[in-house]
Amino acid sequence: MRLADLETPALILDAAKMRANIARMNAAARRHGVMLRPHLKTGKSVEVAKAMTAGWPGAVTVSTLKEADRFFAAGFRDILYAVGIAPNKLAHAARLTREGCVLTLILDSLEAAEMVAAFGRENGVTLPALIEIDSDDHRAGVGPDDAATLAAIATALTDGAELRGVMTHGGGSYNSTTEEGLAAHAELERSGAVRAAENLRAAGFACPVVSVGSTPTALFARNLDGVTELRVGVYVFHDLVMAGLGVCAVEDVAVGVLASVIGHQAARGQLIIDAGWMAMSRDRGTQGQQVDQGYGLVCDAGGRALGDLIVASANQEHGIVARRDGGPLDVARFPVGTLLRVLPNHSCATAAQHGEYQVVDGGDAIVGTWQRFGGW
Numbered sequence: 001m002r003l004a005d006l007e008t009p010a011l012i013l014d015a016a017k018m019r020a021n022i023a024r025m026n027a028a029a030r031r032h033g034v035m036l037r038p039h040l041k042t043g044k045s046v047e048v049a050k051a052m053t054a055g056w057p058g059a060v061t062v063s064t065l066k067e068a069d070r071f072f073a074a075g076f077r078d079i080l081y082a083v084g085i086a087p088n089k090l091a092h093a094a095r096l097t098r099e100g101c102v103l104t105l106i107l108d109s110l111e112a113a114e115m116v117a118a119f120g121r122e123n124g125v126t127l128p129a130l131i132e133i134d135s136d137d138h139r140a141g142v143g144p145d146d147a148a149t150l151a152a153i154a155t156a157l158t159d160g161a162e163l164r165g166v167m168t169h170g171g172g173s174y175n176s177t178t179e180e181g182l183a184a185h186a187e188l189e190r191s192g193a194v195r196a197a198e199n200l201r202a203a204g205f206a207c208p209v210v211s212v213g214s215t216p217t218a219l220f221a222r223n224l225d226g227v228t229e230l231r232v233g234v235y236v237f238h239d240l241v242m243a244g245l246g247v248c249a250v251e252d253v254a255v256g257v258l259a260s261v262i263g264h265q266a267a268r269g270q271l272i273i274d275a276g277w278m279a280m281s282r283d284r285g286t287q288g289q290q291v292d293q294g295y296g297l298v299c300d301a302g303g304r305a306l307g308d309l310i311v312a313s314a315n316q317e318h319g320i321v322a323r324r325d326g327g328p329l330d331v332a333r334f335p336v337g338t339l340l341r342v343l344p345n346h347s348c349a350t351a352a353q354h355g356e357y358q359v360v361d362g363g364d365a366i367v368g369t370w371q372r373f374g375g376w
C-alpha cells in the first residue's frame with residue numbers, strides 16, 4: 001500500500017520524524033538526569049506509547065481514565081492521571097488500583113484531598129496523590145509559597161490516601177516565542193515545583209516526587225535541579241503551534257492529514273479539498289501567533305510545504321485552500337484528485353478526529369496501521 005492507495009481524508013504518521021522527536025526529548029531528559037514520564041494523550045495509541053517509553057522505566061502520564069484503562073491493559077503499570085480528580089471518578093480509580101495499577105491522582109485543594117482520603121478510608125484503598133502547583137498562573141494549582149495550604153492538604157492525605165509529591169505544568173510557555181522566554185518559563189516551572197516540595201518537607205512531609213513538564217519548557221530548560229521527572233506529550237508529533245514558538249521546525253511535524261483536491265474556485269485562487277474541520281479539528285492555535293496557519297499548512301503528499309498555501313477556511317468536510325496572503329493561485333497545478341498533506345495546528349486535537357494512523361517511514365509506503373482511541 002502507498003499513500004495513493006488510501007481513501008482520504010486519512011491521518012498520516014511519519015514514524016521517522018516521530019523517532020527523531022522522541023530521540024531529541026530523550027536526550028534532553030538524560031542531559032538533566034531526570035526520568036521521562038511521557039504524556040500519552042497526544043498519541044492515544046499503544047504503539048506510540050511504546051516508542052515514547054522505550055529505554056525508560058515505563059512510567060506514563062494520561063489525561064483520561066480511559067487512557068489509564070487502555071494503557072494498563074497494554075502493560076503500563078505506573079500511571080499518573082494528570083487532571084484534577086472529580087468524585088465520580090474515584091470508583092474507577094479504585095478499581096484500577098485494586099487490579100494492580102499504581103494510579104496516582106492529582107488535586108489542588110483541601111476539599112479534594114479530604115474527599116479522596118475519605119473515599120480511601122471508606123473503601124479500603126490507599127490512593128496515591130500529587131499536589132498540583134500553579135507555577136506560572138497558567139491554570140490550576142496551589143501557589144508554591146502557600147505553605148499553609150500545602151501542609152493542610154498533605155495532612156488531609158495521611159489517612160486513606162498517600163501524598164507522593166508535587167507536580168506542575170508550565171503551560172504559560174505556550175505563549176513564549178524566544179529562547180530566553182522559554183528558558184525563563186522552564187525556570188519558573190522548576191523553581192515553583194521545587195519550592196513547593198521544600199515547603200512540604202519543612203513541614204515534615206516526605207515529598208519524593210517533583211514532577212514538571214511541557215514540551216517547550218522541557219526542551220529549553222537550562223537546569224532541572226530538584227526535579228525528579230518530566231511529563232511531556234506533544235513533542236512526539238510536534239505541530240504548527242510548536243513550530244510557531246520556535247520549539248521545532250515545520251519539517252519535524254510528524255502527523256498530517258492526507259486530503260484530495262475535489263474542486264477549484266479559479267477566480268478566487270482557491271482549491272477545495274476533502275479535509276474540513278472534521279478532519280483537521282476546529283483548533284486555530286496559530287491564530288494568535290506571528291504566522292497564522294489557518295486550519296493547517298498545505299504540503300505535497302510527501303509532506304513538503306507548498307510555499308504559503310494554507311487551509312484558509314473550513315466547513316465540516318470541505319477545506320478551502322488558498323495562499324496565506326489571499327493572492328492568485330494557479331489552480332491548474334492541482335487537478336482534481338491531487339493528494340495533499342495538511343500539517344495541523346495542534347496535533348492532539350487533529351489526531352483526536354481520527355480512529356487510526358496510517359504509518360509511513362520517510363517515504364510513501366504504508367508500513368503499518370496503528371489504532372488510536374478517543375473519548376473518556
Ligand SMILES: Cc1ncc(COP(=O)(O)O)c(C=O)c1O
Pocket residue numbers: 039082083168169213214215216231232233234235
Ligand atoms: C498536566 C500536564 N502535564 C504535561 C503536559 C504535557 O505538555 P506538552 O504536551 O506540552 O508536552 C500537559 C499538556 O497539556 C498537561 O496538561
